[in-house]
Amino acid sequence: MDQIQSAEALRERLGRADQVAFVPTMGNLHEGHLSLMRLARKHADCVVASIFVNRLQFGPNEDFDRYPRTFESDIAKLEREGVDVLFAPHEHDMYPTPQVYRVQPPPVGDELDGAFRPGFFNGVCTVVLKLFNLVQPDFAVFGKKDRQQLKLVRGMVQQFNLPIQIIPGETVRADDGLALSSRNNYLSPVERTEAPRLYRTLRGVADDIARGRTDYANLEASARSELARHGWKVDYIAVRNGIGLRIPHPEGFDHPNVLIVLGAATLGSTRLIDNVDVTPKDGED
Ligand code: PAF
Secondary structure (H helix, E strand, C coil): CEEECCHHHHHHHHCCCCCEEEEEECCCCCHHHHHHHHHHHCCCCEEEEEECCCHHHCCCCCCCCCCCCCHHHHHHHHHHHCCCEEECCCHHHHCCCCCCCCCCCCHHHHCCHHHHCCCHHHHHHHHHHHHHHHHCCCEEEEEHHHHHHHHHHHHHHHHCCCCCEEEEECCCECCCCCECCHHHHHCCHHHHHHCCHHHHHHHHHHHHHHCCCCCHHHHHHHHHHHHHHCCCEEEEEEEEECCCCECCCCCCCCCHHHEEEEEEEEECCEEEEEEEECCCCCCCC
8 A cells, every 4th residue: 555645646646547436534444434445446446545634624622632543553454455545644734824715515514513513514525625636536435424424525526516426335333233433432331332322213213204204303302302311412313304404394295215314412522423314225325
């Protein structure tokens, strides 16, 4: 695997590739990331991963300094997956002067996670656009666990006419249902036992909708209470139409197949997010 830090060396190396599939990450890689690398490999002869902990997407009270940096073990994992190129730029190269030009996401970027993490999707879209410009991939793979991120990146690619195909990767879960996430490392053993409740609760709401319930507000409220009863601080539980993430019609006119249930909640000091499709569909988004 070629490890590259500068834009010049990256262009020189990728000039030799036919098709490039790109997986951006912030490191601390787990099986979820590795599944995205394998998906990338199905699309292109050259797989590029990036590791860059993006300061712009952390709020002032968030865990930028605490975010786990595990560069050496990440490299070993990427090598084992047969990733061709690791792009790991220095912060001063990515943001040589303060990054005053930013990507302003549409209003849905201020809902759901964006409502609780102001500026988060502005930071994500800005760094992803910069990485896309540097790597110039044909394909880019994003996990469905960060569903709102996936949707906003897809929208950015469409509206900025970027010639990149966005490939969604399925969420990888532990046997008990917990979605794999770098943040799971922060959970104490007791919290780790409790953590799968977030997935079970979202799945419960989705199953109720699949069985015909359309009283979304009631379903959201009882899911919130269920989590709160078990010690969670809930940011949101939300039923949304997967197309555009809009709020579904209150009278149940949206076809259940297009609905998804998203949630974010904090256990102890660890904030977890997850989402499920009412009707699971492989690869689609
Ligand atoms: O999903 C992530 O790890 C990050 O948000 C991303 C896409 C690498 C941008 O920093």
